[in-house]
Amino acid sequence: MSREERKKRYDAFLEALTKQAQEEEGKDAKEQKFTQLIPSEEKVTLRDFLLKKVLGRGSFGKVMLVRKKDNQKYYAMKILKKESVIARNQVEHTKAERKILQQLQHPFLMTLRYAFQSSAKLYLVLDFYQGGELFFHLKMMKRFTEQTARVYVGEIALALGYLHSLDVIYRDLKPENILLDPQGHVCLTDFGLAKEVSEGDQTNSFCGTPEYLAPEIVAGKPHDKAVDWWSLGILLYELTVGIPPYYSQNIDVMYQKIEKGVLRFPPFLSEPCKELIIDLLNRNPANRCGSRDDVEDIKAHAFFADVDWNLMMEKKILPDYQPEVRGDQAALFDSEFTREKVQDTFVQASTLVNRNAAAFEDFSFQQGIGIGVNNDSGNGEQTQSNGLATISQEPDTTGA
Ligand SMILES: Nc1ncnc2c1ncn2[C@@H]1O[C@H](COP(=O)(O)OP(=O)(O)O)[C@@H](O)[C@H]1O
Ligand SMILES: [Mg+2]
Numbered sequence: 001m002s003r004e005e006r007k008k009r010y011d012a013f014l015e016a017l018t019k020q021a022q023e024e025e026g027k028d029a030k031e032q033k034f035t036q037l038i039p040s041e042e043k044v045t046l047r048d049f050l051l052k053k054v055l056g057r058g059s060f061g062k063v064m065l066v067r068k069k070d071n072q073k074y075y076a077m078k079i080l081k082k083e084s085v086i087a088r089n090q091v092e093h094t095k096a097e098r099k100i101l102q103q104l105q106h107p108f109l110m111t112l113r114y115a116f117q118s119s120a121k122l123y124l125v126l127d128f129y130q131g132g133e134l135f136f137h138l139k140m141m142k143r144f145t146e147q148t149a150r151v152y153v154g155e156i157a158l159a160l161g162y163l164h165s166l167d168v169i170y171r172d173l174k175p176e177n178i179l180l181d182p183q184g185h186v187c188l189t190d191f192g193l194a195k196e197v198s199e200g201d202q203t204n205s206f207c208g209t210p211e212y213l214a215p216e217i218v219a220g221k222p223h224d225k226a227v228d229w230w231s232l233g234i235l236l237y238e239l240t241v242g243i244p245p246y247y248s249q250n251i252d253v254m255y256q257k258i259e260k261g262v263l264r265f266p267p268f269l270s271e272p273c274k275e276l277i278i279d280l281l282n283r284n285p286a287n288r289c290g291s292r293d294d295v296e297d298i299k300a301h302a303f304f305a306d307v308d309w310n311l312m313m314e315k316k317i318l319p320d321y322q323p324e325v326r327g328d329q330a331a332l333f334d335s336e337f338t339r340e341k342v343q344d345t346f347v348q349a350s351t352l353v354n355r356n357a358a359a360f361e362d363f364s365f366q367q368g369i370g371i372g373v374n375n376d377s378g379n380g381e382q383t384q385s386n387g388l389a390t391i392s393q394e395p396d397t398t399g400a
Helices: 005-030 084-089 089-102 134-141 146-165 225-240 251-262 271-280 295-299 309-313 351-353
Strands: 049-057 061-068 074-081 112-117 121-127 178-180 186-188 206-208 381-384 389-393
Touching: 049 074, 074 084, 084 089, 084 121, 084 351, 089 112, 089 121, 134 178, 134 225, 146 186, 146 225, 146 295, 146 309, 225 271
Parallel strands: none
Antiparallel strands: 049 061, 061 074, 074 121, 112 121, 178 186, 206 389, 381 389
């Protein structure tokens, strides 16, 4: 067969596949029943959105750029397959993600607009951040100036401080989970590993992203909010130096380095920047910066001496780096995803899902009208995101 013939056959094959996928998508929107357990005039379902692009892909499903038909606004839709969520024992994590997201009102934290479900999938509709992942920009820029990193880390510190004030530990800080708005301000997203703890409580699940794990987690010890301050130290290092401090391709070596490795700095970092990194990367969580008065410890640090925190909170301190957000809405997202065909494939609810139908009863939500869900820990799973892998292994408390 000639090259041309081969290409023709391949194109015809692709076309048939696309048609089939589109039919399936239509079927999903037409035939599926969507539930939204909210007493509201506006019943929002998949039918209210046009699916535009794939923005990212996690282990439970994908995140798509969508446009709401009535107000023409863009949103990011995180779609989770119930089957994957159940199979990986992540039901409680997913419910916690929905419940925590729903209560957030902070300039540097993601806002949930709608949540609904079909028999096979869960849908979270979030504000769309056109600037893309900080990870994408770090890869492109290699590293940032201390001035830019100061704004990013300052804004994230405020976000973490607010979460901690709600008794939520975030546990998955990394540049993949930080998005940029068109002005270059940051927004923390992905509450898949966030956990509610009571004041003074500790938790001992093993989760997070290897590069960003605190030594007490690596050692399997109970941990608390201080793990977020450790990962903030890793973030400041990675943003200003270009790689995380204890990086190794061999994960066991990386864990050894996190527990015992020497912290080394390139010559170009300023003293206050090095000092803040050293104070955040204190291996003793009781002495770590942030453990005395939480975010106030970080705000009082010499690295932030010139920062007016009220201005920072009002997004009035501009980083000296802005994403180029002209034209294509998804231009700043990884083409590995945005090249993908746009579809929300029809998935028949499996027996596994049907048997667990009650698990997602309270999921649906609409901004302004909330409902409660309980939040206990689930167990065991490993996920892969665009850049770094996220690990989550919780002790099995269900006895199942
Ligand atoms: N609100 C959003 N705006 C723009 N992109 C988003 C948004 N939410 C998620 N994304 C993209 O999708 C990716 C995966 O979403 P995330 O919530 O982190 O899921 P996962 O739990 O699979 O890591 C993100 O890293 C980001 O690239
Ligand atoms: Mg993520």
